[in-house]
Amino acid sequence: MSHVLILGGxxxxxxxxxxxxxxxxxxxxxxxxxxxxxxxxxxxxxxxPARITGTLADPGIIAxxxxxRADVIFHxxxxxxxEAEADFDSGWSTNMMAMWQLLEALRAEHDASxxxxxxxxxxxxxxxVFGAPYPDRITDTFYTSPQTSYGAQKAISELMLQDMxxxxxxxxxxxxLPTICVRPGKPNRAASSFFSGIIREPLNGQQxxxxxxxTVRHWHASPRAAAGxxxxxxxxxxxxxxxxxxxxxxxxxxxxxxQIEALRRVAGQxxxxxxxxxxxxxxxxxxxGWPRDFDPARATSLGFxxxxxxxxxxxxxxxxxxxxxxx
Amino acid sequence: MSHVLILGGxxxxxxxxxxxxxxxxxxxxxxxxxxxxxxxxxxxxxxxPARITGTLADPGIIAxxxxxRADVIFHxxxxxxxEAEADFDSGWSTNMMAMWQLLEALRAEHDASxxxxxxxxxxxxxxxVFGAPYPDRITDTFYTSPQTSYGAQKAISELMLQDMxxxxxxxxxxxxLPTICVRPGKPNRAASSFFSGIIREPLNGQQxxxxxxxTVRHWHASPRAAAGxxxxxxxxxxxxxxxxxxxxxxxxxxxxxxQIEALRRVAGQxxxxxxxxxxxxxxxxxxxGWPRDFDPARATSLGFxxxxxxxxxxxxxxxxxxxxxxx
Numbered sequence: 001m002s003h004v005l006i007l008g009g010x011x012x013x014x015x016x017x018x019x020x021x022x023x024x025x026x027x028x029x030x031x032x033x034x035x036x037x038x039x040x041x042x043x044x045x046x047x048x049p050a051r052i053t054g055t056l057a058d059p060g061i062i063a064x065x066x067x068x069r070a071d072v073i074f075h076x077x078x079x080x081x082x083e084a085e086a087d088f089d090s091g092w093s094t095n096m097m098a099m100w101q102l103l104e105a106l107r108a109e110h111d112a113s114x115x116x117x118x119x120x121x122x123x124x125x126x127x128x129v130f131g132a133p134y135p136d137r138i139t140d141t142f143y144t145s146p147q148t149s150y151g152a153q154k155a156i157s158e159l160m161l162q163d164m165x166x167x168x169x170x171x172x173x174x175x176x177l178p179t180i181c182v183r184p185g186k187p188n189r190a191a192s193s194f195f196s197g198i199i200r201e202p203l204n205g206q207q208x209x210x211x212x213x214x215t216v217r218h219w220h221a222s223p224r225a226a227a228g229x230x231x232x233x234x235x236x237x238x239x240x241x242x243x244x245x246x247x248x249x250x251x252x253x254x255x256x257x258x259q260i261e262a263l264r265r266v267a268g269q270x271x272x273x274x275x276x277x278x279x280x281x282x283x284x285x286x287x288x289g290w291p292r293d294f295d296p297a298r299a300t301s302l303g304f305x306x307x308x309x310x311x312x313x314x315x316x317x318x319x320x321x322x323x324x325x326x327x
Numbered sequence: 328m329s330h331v332l333i334l335g336g337x338x339x340x341x342x343x344x345x346x347x348x349x350x351x352x353x354x355x356x357x358x359x360x361x362x363x364x365x366x367x368x369x370x371x372x373x374x375x376p377a378r379i380t381g382t383l384a385d386p387g388i389i390a391x392x393x394x395x396r397a398d399v400i401f402h403x404x405x406x407x408x409x410e411a412e413a414d415f416d417s418g419w420s421t422n423m424m425a426m427w428q429l430l431e432a433l434r435a436e437h438d439a440s441x442x443x444x445x446x447x448x449x450x451x452x453x454x455x456v457f458g459a460p461y462p463d464r465i466t467d468t469f470y471t472s473p474q475t476s477y478g479a480q481k482a483i484s485e486l487m488l489q490d491m492x493x494x495x496x497x498x499x500x501x502x503x504l505p506t507i508c509v510r511p512g513k514p515n516r517a518a519s520s521f522f523s524g525i526i527r528e529p530l531n532g533q534q535x536x537x538x539x540x541x542t543v544r545h546w547h548a549s550p551r552a553a554a555g556x557x558x559x560x561x562x563x564x565x566x567x568x569x570x571x572x573x574x575x576x577x578x579x580x581x582x583x584x585x586q587i588e589a590l591r592r593v594a595g596q597x598x599x600x601x602x603x604x605x606x607x608x609x610x611x612x613x614x615x616g617w618p619r620d621f622d623p624a625r626a627t628s629l630g631f632x633x634x635x636x637x638x639x640x641x642x643x644x645x646x647x648x649x650x651x652x653x654x
Binding site: 143159162 | 415423424427467468469470472473476479486487489494570573
């Protein structure tokens, strides 16, 4: 018997997660109830789950969401990195202040229940919590010294959730997702959007802009892997975290040139020819400060799994999301 | 021409800093104006500086303080660790929410000035931002995964200040002070209070309670060193921080047994005989999770200096604060 709430349930990862929940249940059992919250929902969103439409900037919404007393809360809702960098107020109010208010509202439900209500809260953080310079591979105890507002907001949210969990008000963990690639659909305002675009657009016969040098190395996992991380986190014995509730997740590290080579292997030279280099100083400034590679020993030992080649990542997109295949 | 504002100016470190400012000025020049803010001021507080009495929980006060447009702001005001652990709401509202409101108010002054006003903000953080287990010596890139509310609030404040500074609204740095020892005056509610008590009380002919085993190792610096850190930070070229604006400061690492040996060397066996072991599980639980030793390479290379023996720390107390000497 469990009620699952997905904040950001209308987004790409939220929909992937929903598909997995509907197909597999949680720990082998279908959730008794699923509620989705988002600004809006895509046309293909399954009909079964309840939907709440709104913004976390609305305190009434936060009280309503907490009042559901969901057993498992996936918190995927955020102002994305590029937008948080461009709009300081929007990023801090949604990614930081609304996070605090949500946790406070959950704590109030915990208190009102006499301490019985202790929801599992799974927060999607980001590798943007780190700031350059880095070691060749970032270890599990490397410091979070972000160089973007988005990264600072994510790091702060992790700290809030860890302390609320230490106090027993909830049972949280923060997943520092690799960059999700290949994202289906349209480009978004995340500075990382092009990492998907240079694969997705050519596979759909369209031109793609590459705004950074092809020597840029980055850390990737597929949407399928992301949904898998979330499912695994929901079922994890959090005592194994020993109070350190933010995890660097596994992924695959490669350069843009290696991404392009994988595209050539999977889809041929015609696809590669659709990539057009066009430098963008703003995106370069953000992305070149991002992590390149990790040694995610803790998460691996806790059973989190991702792809082991970029070819696999492309093949996952083709199998799950390429419109000409899935549409 | 500079206006210096000390938040927490009535406290012990604030008064030490004030004494240094009055004696030495900032960069060799006396501040044109000094304003102290605190809940109250001690009897011996010098008369010259302006005083504002109030609490950071009051939004009106925050606007008033920011409206001073001080050139240098030392932010030493906090709910201490033991109290923040006992009173969740009080700690988070003062140590986190009021920090955000203060930074937002300073940013509003920056904006209102057309971007001309960019105050130097020196925030006293703490080694409580770290959580066990630790390496033998904590390096400058070790992660902040605090296991107390106080530590979480300090780590969050650092992140806010770093991002506000990166954006150019202010020019901040966070100093992770070692435990300040020997604190003059009375015990406070900080869980670390006994580290001073076992030296201070015997030097004043009084009994002191030792609530932890004497094998506990910890990281210390004197009030004089703390004031020196703050003075040094006010004059530092922050470009040298390269965007990483939280610093582990130098200190002296020793066990409680080594503290007691130093007391014996400086003040004799009679002083040591006044220490009475009496285990306190709550304090042990907090303090045993604290850092023991550091390799503060960055701060050292930036010119921050502390004591190099615990004997020096005791002698500093005797010279500056022992009532029978200074009174």
